[in-house]
Amino acid sequence: MNFVKRAGMSLGARRSKTAALLAIFTVICTLLFGGFLLQSAAAHHQADAQRTIGVDVTVKQKGLTSALADRLGASDIVNRYTPQLPVRAAGHGFAPLTSKASKPGGETRDKDPGPLAVNGVRDSGMLLPFSYGSMKIVAGRGITPEDRGQGVALIEQRLADENHLEVGETVQVRSADGERTAALTIVGVFQDPTQNPTRWTPPHELPGNALYVPMDTAQDLGTRGATVSEAVYRIGSPDQAEHLHAAAERLLGAGSFDFRVNDKAYQDQVRPIQQVGTFARLIVWVIALASALILGLIVTLQIRERRTELGVLLAMGEKKWKLIGQHAVEVAAAALPAVALASLAGPLAGQPAGDALLGRQDDKPPSAAPAPHSEIVPLTVRVEPATVVNVAGIGLGISLVSTVIPGIGILRLHPRSILLDTE
Structure with missing residues (x-):
């Protein structure tokens, strides 16, 4: 059988x-x-x-340009990234904040042509203060890659309160040399926990005078020699940081840049x-x-x-x-x-x-x-x-x-x- x-x-x-x-x-x-x-x-x-979550890598180099930051961001291991381009600008039709303390020498009025600290970014959510929660968006939204070519801005709450500005309103921002003016629609209001300095501080250093705009807007308002202060890249794991560092060396030159890895959240x-x-x-x-x-x-x-x-x-x-x-x-x-x-x-x-x-x-x-x-x-x-x-x-x-x-x-x-x- x-x-x-x-x-x-x-x-x-x-x-x-x-x-x-x-x-x-x-x-x-x-x-x-x-x-x-x-x-x-x-x-x-x-x-x-x-x-x-990923791992955030901050790259700094003297003379780092937006084009170089974009080329590094095109790497296959980069999920998100943003360069930060700081420029100076003046408000047109609204009043930037001024220090309440007296300026040394007795002068109280500030005639700085660029009292606003305008930061050109590709993705504001990638900036470490926003990413890790020290700065919070209290109304509207942040700057995204889709805002490229759009006249939009993310402004600080104190500046918005001082000038009675709300999301959806339009403000005029003029370049520091007074030659170019940009109309910006407010898409978001953020809150910076940094307290106002008790000593006299130049207007552009006051936390309330910070604005975030798309990169092309900052480039239009800035001078020809304006460079990126830093670029933040998000990769999948700490193991990929070595590959990104190698790519940065090929692009920027060995030993010519600062490379910091923040993997605590990961x-x-x-x-x-x-x-x-x-x-x-x-x-x-x-x-x-x-x-x-x-x-x-x-x-x-x-x-x-x-x-x-x-x-x-x-x-x-x-x-x-x-x-x-x-x-x-x-x-x-x-x-x-x-x-x-x-x-x-x-x-x-x-x-x-x-x-x-x-x-x-x-x-x-x-x-x-x-x-x-x-x-x-x-x-x-x-x-x-x-x-x-x-x-x-x-x-x-x-x-x-x-x-x-x-x-x-x-x-x-x-x-x-x-x-x-x-x-």
């Missing part, structure tokens, strides 16, 4: 033990699903963290996620090894219980490898439906575990300043076809190992010794 058909008849005749084997395999596969789902969720969570968020992924992989291996051991013991006990059956089959001329194959088929037949049942129960175990382990990564100490770009989307555990294939493969591997290794004892059996054994 075909050993596969004999395995099916044996499973039907031993229903209670078959049901127990199915239950054991269902628990094993459910735990495997939980481990794989947690591992997959950690990988997706880490990828999302790399995309949303390390605070991503390193715990990586630890969860490592823990999930360890869980899978421990479950697989423990399951193979447990099932191996069960099969060994079954072989001892079925010694008479084995002796009869051997006496009838059945080959020993087919006896081992019969046990392997019996165990595998319980493993496959267990995978289907576990695919339904796996997410029920994986989701709470993922929420408990990965959900903590979004929490911050009360003293930490929240970073807008560090917010990660909620974790969602999903069963994917690859996960089912992995669990099925491990399940079949466990069934094979747990039957073949104990089945080695069958190879040493002799039908006469089995049938004459009274134990």
